[in-house]
Amino acid sequence: MSSKATHAIIIANDLRTGRIVYFTNASDWSESVQDAELLSSDSAQERLAIAAIDETNNLVIDPNLVDANVNAGTELQLAEIREQIRVSGPTILGSNHAATSQAA
Amino acid sequence: MYRYDELDQSLVEQRSAEFRSQVERRLAGKISEAEFKPLRLMNGLYLQLHAYMLRVAIPYGVLSSKQMTKLADIADKYDKGYGHFTTRQNIQYNWPKLIETPDILDELASVQMHAIQTSGNCIRNVTTDPFAGVAADEEVDPRPLCELLRQWSTLHPEFAYLPRKFKFAVTGSAVDRAAIKVHDIGLRLKSGPNNTVLTDIWVGGGQGRTPKIAQFFKSALPIRDLLPYLEAIMRVYNRYGRRDNKYKARIKILLAETGLETLQQQVETEYESIDRTAFEFIESEYARIVGSLIQPEYLATPETSTSDASTQSSPDFKAWRQQNVKPHKQPGYSIAVVSLKPAGGIPGDATSDQMRAIADIAKQYSCSELRVTHRQNLILPNVLESDLFKVWESLVKIDLAEANIDLPSDIIACPGLDYCALATARSIPIAQSVSKKIRATEKKTDLKGVSVNISGCINACAHHHVANIGVLGLNKGGVENYQLTLGGRNDQNASIGQRIGPGVAADDVPQAIERIVNFYVDVRKSDESLSDTFDRVGKEPFKEAVYG
Structure with a gap:
């Protein structure tokens, strides 16, 4: 977690489906970013170590910390454009495929 | 089209069954991700930004109606109702699930398709002139050789773990529509005496972070000698190609570091040492393949008028x-x-x-x-x-009648940062904005052959280096930034484009390209191409037109 971010979240890919999943307060995985546990710099590495156990358990692939900022107290903003797209899905402009191109 | 035999059918079925077993063992935790990754990549299965991505091989870009229908059915059943056709003449699905991939491979096998060697450090899908066998200007039909190369390279035990991926392209026409000079090996087929086929060989072309135009390597090699000669090139590359740095592992780097003459000598020495009895069948097999191509039954005197x-x-x-x-x-x-x-x-x-x-x-x-x-x-x-x-x-x-082939809106774009784990910037939305803007201009202008290619990172999957107008998306301090190159060519006069100035913001790319096209139209001479105009007037006037 970089010094520019106020928080971090843990993102991975689900082994069976490949879909993006987020590590939750309950030490589980959710496909909704709303469920992602917001981590401070104090707790980030410790929680990542716990999340990584599920990689060993063949549930997820490559869990990693992603910088996030919380704006106006509630809105989660990821720091890097790559991670923003990972979370929100392809940014492809209105077209015959846009509706089917969004992340599940 | 080539008629596949029982051996081909058996091979794809066995490969599918093998992968099913590998997936089962992965899901059961019997093999780790580190062990599984190279196995899934050998079957074209990547893990991208949002999901797995399956790349399906379309050998030398030829498909039957039945196969295309199957690809559509797979898109509906296992993906999100669409597919993405690629610059290696393949198709990619962006959303397959690992647990369903063995079923997809089974469905592909039912129409003799597969995903073998669409990834990994092996010989990839051989590409060719998309007009192969039907082009009015063709000298030799490249499809039989492409099929011979497919059979030779498929699961070749010696070349499964090369230093890096390896790409062949083949053309049988003087006008190169297969971009053979930006491939690891490019082959140009020619007619020889007494109905023989000869091959000119180029080696060491490629794009990526170190773009190179291939060097002329061997002249007029008879087709019967081609496979042992290619085997010799591959062996020399396999032996001496660098494995310490993946960015220096392609044969273009080996050629640059070794020198053309030395590499040719090494290949000739290896070629002379090869047991030729193992390749004795080549001429007869080539003839068999020619005979196995299902030739359309053309009407002798077809009606040519469309005068209603x-x-x-x-x-x-x-x-x-x-x-x-x-x-x-x-x-x-x-x-x-x-x-x-x-x-x-x-x-x-x-x-x-x-x-x-x-x-x-x-x-x-x-x-x-x-x-x-x-x-x-x-x-x-x-x-x-x-x-x-x-x-x-x-x-x-079906909304597929856009009259824009070879015009600026006929853009090549890689998946970019919207899908690709390697990308540094988006390319598809840029292509969409560019084509929207430039389509109006090209409809009212007499343009001929202007290519625009947009890559989302330095790996250059969209071939931006050899576009007349190349766009390379980078990440500059956390913001997408796009470099512009001009003057590239991917034909028989292949050349690498030159960067014309500082990168521009995403929103400014369409206007920059429109300015380039407008300037070209203003200063071109008669039938001069954009790259010819660029060569004649130089970089500065184009730079002035873009940046003012």
Whole structure:
């Protein structure tokens, strides 16, 4: 977690489906970013170590910390454009495929 | 089309069963991700930003209607109802699940398709002229050699773990539509005496972060000697190619570091040492493959007129015919190029409905055959001229009748940061914005052959280095930034484009390209291409036009 971010979240890919999943307060995985546990710099590495156990358990692939900022107290903003797209899905402009191109 | 035999069918079925077992062991935790990754990559399965991505091989870009229909069905059943055609004449699915991938491979095997060697450090899908076998200007049909190369390279035990991936391209025409000089090995087939086929060989071309034009390596090699000679090149590369740095592992780097003459000597020495008895079958096998190509039964005296009233009164049809229809070797027939680049669309994408419809069009009007081009379009290779209007009408109904082949809106774009784990910037939305803006300009301007290619990172999957107008997306301090290159070519006079100035913001790319095109139109001489104009006037005037 970089010094520019106020928080971090843990993102991975689900082994069976490949879909993006987020590590939750309950030490589980959710496909909704709303469920992602917001981590401070104090707790980030410790929680990542716990999340990584599920990689060993063949549930997820490559869990990693992603910088996030919380704006106006509630809105989660990821720091890097790559991670923003990972979370929100392809940014492809209105077209015959846009509706089917969004992340599940 | 080539008629596959029982051996091919058995091979793809066995490979599918093998992968099913590997997936089961992975899900059961019997093999780790580190152990599984190279196995899934050998079957074309990547893990990208949002999901797995499956790359399916389309050998030398040739497809039957039945196969295209199967690809559409897979898109519906296992993905999100569309597929993405690539610059290696393959198709990619962006959303398959690991648990369903073995079923997808089974379905592919049912139509003799597979995903073998669409990834990994092996010999990848061989590409060729999309007009192979039907081009009016063709000297030698490259498809039999492509099939021979497919058989030779498929699961070749010696070349499964090369220093890096390895790409072949083949052409049989003087006009190179297969970009052979930007491949690891490029082959140009020529007619020899007494109905023989000779091959000129180029080695060491490639793009990526170190773009190189291939060097002329061997002249007029008879086809019977080609496989042992290629085997010798591959062995030398396998032995001496660098494995310490993946960015320096391609044969283009080996050639640059070793020198042309030394590398040629090494190959000749290896070639002389090869046991030729193992290759004795080549000429007869080549002849068998030629015989196995299902040749359309062309009408001897086809009707050539399309003179009904509706044809004459349709300017849209005339535009499509002028831009998308190419000359065929057989009198009375044409090659129809189907643009997958509607203005504002996603380059190379087709919905399952479009895939099914075009499979039906091919069945009715093109001897059930289709091609995929390295410019991410589709081809109906055998259309009677008298059927062109009906084909166009059918394409209009599925929104695939854009008359823009070889125009700036016929953009090659990689998946970019919207899908690709390696990308540094988006390319598809940029392509959409560019094509929307430039389509209006090109409709009112007499443009000929201007290519725009947009890559989302330095790996150059969209071939931006050899585009007349190249766009490279980078990440500059957390913000997408796009470098512009001009003057590239991917034909028989292949050259690498030159960067014309500082990168521009994403929103400014369409305007920059429009300014380049407008400046070119203003200063060109008669039939001069954009790259010829760039060579003549130099970088500075174009730079001034873009940056003011």
